[in-house]
Amino acid sequence: MSKLPKTEPADDEEGAETVLRSKRKPFGWSTFIIAALVVISAALVWRRDGLDGVWTILSHDVSLFGEIMPRVLAGCLLGGLIAAVLPHDKVSKSLGPESGLKGLLIGTAFGAILPGGPFTAYPVASALLAVGADFGATIAMVVSWTLIGYGRAVAWEMPIMGADFTLWRIVISLPMPILAGALGRFVYVRVRHRFKL
Secondary structure, X not given: OOOHHHHOOXXXXXXXXHHHHOOOOOOOHHHXXXXXXXXHHHHHHHHXXXXXXXXXXXXXXXXXXXXXXXXXXXXXXXHHHHHHHOOHHHHHHHHOOOOHHHHHHHHHHHHHHOOOOHHXXXXXXXXXXXXOOOHHHHHXXXXXXXXXXXXXXXXXXXXXXXXXXXXXXXXXXXXXHHHHHHHHHHHHHHHHHHHOO
């Protein structure tokens, strides 16, 4: 009986509130670590190449940032739109904690066919988590996108490494996303219960 509210229409409002509450802070511990590494690296470059070396790298990075930013924005927009469009109850049923092996297989298949680079994959994975997918299915999707993703296999691996190598690597990699998702689901549930998260 305690699980009934999850299927009621009010769940959409609760899901939206959960997404709003779980906004990531722009300056977390990872930002401070990266900032510290940037300062240390800049100091090392300044010591070796002087101020001109630092400015050369900085101007190149600003140019690279300008090229990458539209992709980042498009990927985040895609993730946000997917989170708004996908029905929470259907995603929970197909990819949620109770989906079992079916959810891991769906996550694996989705990751294998997902086009694009990390600017697409990670916002989509985040959107799936926001609308009811569990850690296991999402881990299966990300691992599948990383290991099996057809886009890189067709565009890069097959022309360079050959069809035999690519096909065997994909066949050998097929169980990995499912195993990673199952392990992720198992560990997450136990850690969550142990520490009451």
